[in-house]
Structures are given as structure tokens and as C-alpha cells.
Amino acid sequence: MLRVGMMTDMHYADKNPAGTRYYRETLAKLADASENLADAKLDFLVELGDFIDAADSVETERRYLKTIAKPFAEICDDRHYVLGNHCVDTLTKAEFLGGVGQEKSYYSSDRGEMHFVVLDACFKSDGTPYGRKNFVWTDANIPPEELEWLKSDLQGTKKKTIIFAHQRLDNEGNHAVKNSPAVRKILQEAGNVWAVFQGHSHANDYREVAGIHYCTMRAMVEKSGLANSGFALLEIDPHGTLKINGFRDQADYQWS
Numbered sequence: 001m002l003r004v005g006m007m008t009d010m011h012y013a014d015k016n017p018a019g020t021r022y023y024r025e026t027l028a029k030l031a032d033a034s035e036n037l038a039d040a041k042l043d044f045l046v047e048l049g050d051f052i053d054a055a056d057s058v059e060t061e062r063r064y065l066k067t068i069a070k071p072f073a074e075i076c077d078d079r080h081y082v083l084g085n086h087c088v089d090t091l092t093k094a095e096f097l098g099g100v101g102q103e104k105s106y107y108s109s110d111r112g113e114m115h116f117v118v119l120d121a122c123f124k125s126d127g128t129p130y131g132r133k134n135f136v137w138t139d140a141n142i143p144p145e146e147l148e149w150l151k152s153d154l155q156g157t158k159k160k161t162i163i164f165a166h167q168r169l170d171n172e173g174n175h176a177v178k179n180s181p182a183v184r185k186i187l188q189e190a191g192n193v194w195a196v197f198q199g200h201s202h203a204n205d206y207r208e209v210a211g212i213h214y215c216t217m218r219a220m221v222e223k224s225g226l227a228n229s230g231f232a233l234l235e236i237d238p239h240g241t242l243k244i245n246g247f248r249d250q251a252d253y254q255w256s
């Protein structure tokens with residue numbers, strides 16, 4: 001049994017709330033998540049993107065990142081960060097990844113009998129990586145080189161696989177990866193993909209497409225108060241069930 005902590009769309013920033021987003025409250029919500037996951041003996045912790053929110057200068061945004069990265073790191077030694085559009089708004093990918101101590105923006109790894117893939121859809125249609133406010137958030141793409149890598153990575157393993165992404169791979173529209181049909185085709189043809197976890201649209205959502213579970217996780221930043229937070233503990237039995245234990249406003253799921 002593997003235990004994975006998961007949270008998304010934390011949007012931490014030292015700035016006043018805007019609409020339904022309570023940026024400063026993320027620190028208290030993260031402390032609450034830390035407490036709730038303390039006894040879970042996590043194998044690893046994954047953050048599905050939009051870890052921070054935009055600042056008007058690189059310096060300030062680096063400060064936001066430093067502030068949230070520290071308590072997040074205290075939850076688990078083994079951590080994985082998916083790039084969200086807000087992570088690389090002012091910062092470059094190299095600056096964000098340097099700030100959290102992660103080498104690559106997309107990669108895979110094995111844990112026991114499971115295979116895990118982190119994807120990066122923060123690329124413009126022309127293949128340019130996001131950074132320094134050079135993009136519009138609706139133009140999210142997985143470029144040809146990453147698609148090729150994904151295809152051979154999945155073909156290279158017989159293990160059951162779970163995919164982590166920020167922008168959505170299960171639908172069309174503003175919150176979707178523009179070339180999501182091409183990505184889904186690769187996932188379906190691989191035949192070993194069990195589930196895809198994604199963030200970006202901030203509300204609980206779930207869809208099954210061609211036998212693969214696509215689960216959109218609740219954003220931590222939405223609404224005021226701990227009761228309106230959202231995070232999850234995945235319990236993964238490679239030969240049994242994949243259970244999503246949702247905390248606060250995060251929905252529960254169980255798939256076999």
C-alpha cells in the first residue's frame with residue numbers, strides 16, 4: 001500500500017483576497033493539512049500546480065515561494081511539484097524549480113509496483129515555455145517533444161500508472177490542455193494508466209474516459225476558513241483499490 005498526500009491550487013501570496021480567492025489563508029490551510037496528514041506515513045507528497053499567485057515583481061514572487069515552500073517541505077521529504085500557470089507567471093520555470101529544489105518540469109518515477117508521471121503543460125502553442133508574463137493562461141499545451149517522451153515512458157513500463165497534471169486532460173475549453181485529445185490517445189494506447197489527477201479549475205470534478213479515471217481536485221485557495229480548504233490522502237493498492245480520502249471540501253472516491 002502506498003500513501004500519497006495531494007493538494008492543489010494553493011495560490012499562496014501575501015495579498016488581499018480577490019473574489020473567492022483567499023491568498024493569505026493558504027498558510028493556515030496548509031498547517032491544517034499538515035496536521036491531518038501527520039500520522040499518514042506518506043510515501044510522497046504531490047502539489048498539482050499553482051503553488052503561488054502572481055506578484056508584480058520577481059523579488060516579491062520569490063518571497064511568496066519561499067514562504068509557502070518551507071512549511072510544505074516539512075510535511076514530507078519526498079515531494080513532487082507540477083507546474084501551474086501561476087507558478088511561472090512572473091518567474092521562469094528554472095526559477096520556480098530552483099525555489100522548490102526540483103530538477104525537471106516533467107518526469108516519471110517508480111514506487112514499488114506503481115509508476116508515476118508528472119506532466120508540464122505550461123507551454124504556448126508554438127512550444128515556448130511559460131515565464132515572465134509571456135503567455136495567456138488558456139493557451140496550455142504539451143509540446144511534441146514531451147508527447148514523444150510520454151509515449152515511450154509509458155511503453156517502457158508494465159506497472160500501473162498514475163498521471164499528475166495541472167491543466168485538464170479530460171475536457172475541452174479554457175481550463176483544458178489544448179491538445180488534450182492527443183495526450184488522451186497516448187494514455188489510452190499505453191493501456192496501463194489507472195488515473196489522472198489534475199487541478200486548475202478549482203472545483204471537485206470527475207470523469208471516466210475510455211476506462212481511465214480523470215479526477216479534478218478542489219483548490220486550497222478557494223473561500224475563507226479551514227472548512228473550505230481541500231486536500232487528499234491517496235491510498236493505493238496496486239492490486240486492489242485506489243482510494244481518495246478527501247479532507248475538508250475535497251470529495252472522496254474509490255476505484256478498483
Ligand SMILES: [Zn+2]
Pocket residue numbers: 009011049050084086200201202219
Ligand atoms: Zn489555480
